[in-house]
Amino acid sequence: MAGGRERDGEFDTEFVTHLIEATMDGSRSKAQKDIGKLVQRRQSLLRDKTRASKPVACWFVTAQEPSAMQRAEGPKDQSVRLVSFDQFRAQLMDGAG
Numbered sequence: 001m002a003g004g005r006e007r008d009g010e011f012d013t014e015f016v017t018h019l020i021e022a023t024m025d026g027s028r029s030k031a032q033k034d035i036g037k038l039v040q041r042r043q044s045l046l047r048d049k050t051r052a053s054k055p056v057a058c059w060f061v062t063a064q065e066p067s068a069m070q071r072a073e074g075p076k077d078q079s080v081r082l083v084s085f086d087q088f089r090a091q092l093m094d095g096a097g
Contacts, residue, residue: 003041010041016054017045022061022085031070031082035060038080057081061088 002010009020019041021034038058045056058080062070066082074082083091 003044005037005041007037007041017056018059019045019056020059020061022059024063026062026064026067026070028067028069028073031060031066031073035073035075035080035082039075042079059083059088061085 001007007019008022009018011018011020019038021038023030023034038060042056042058045051060066060070060074060080060082062082062084065084071082074080
């Protein structure tokens with residue numbers, strides 16, 4: 001729970017705060033809801049004067065490649081990264097070596 005809402009993940013590191021919403025649901029409405037939660041929480045953190053002025057990275061993670069309908073819900077400023085689980089995992093570690 002953060003900001004009065006259930007969150008899939010909120011990880012505060014030394015240099016950046018990561019917000020994560022992950023879903024198996026491929027619907028546009030689920031994307032709209034989860035991306036809205038990410039944007040709202042990001043704005044709240046960026047306004048918070050008690051925390052360091054570090055960036056906030058938002059991740060909307062889907063089981064498969066995000067659909068065109070889901071991508072259409074992403075903010076125009078690209079403040080939320082829409083990625084598949086495999087793409088997200090590749091950001092964490094490169095297991096190809």
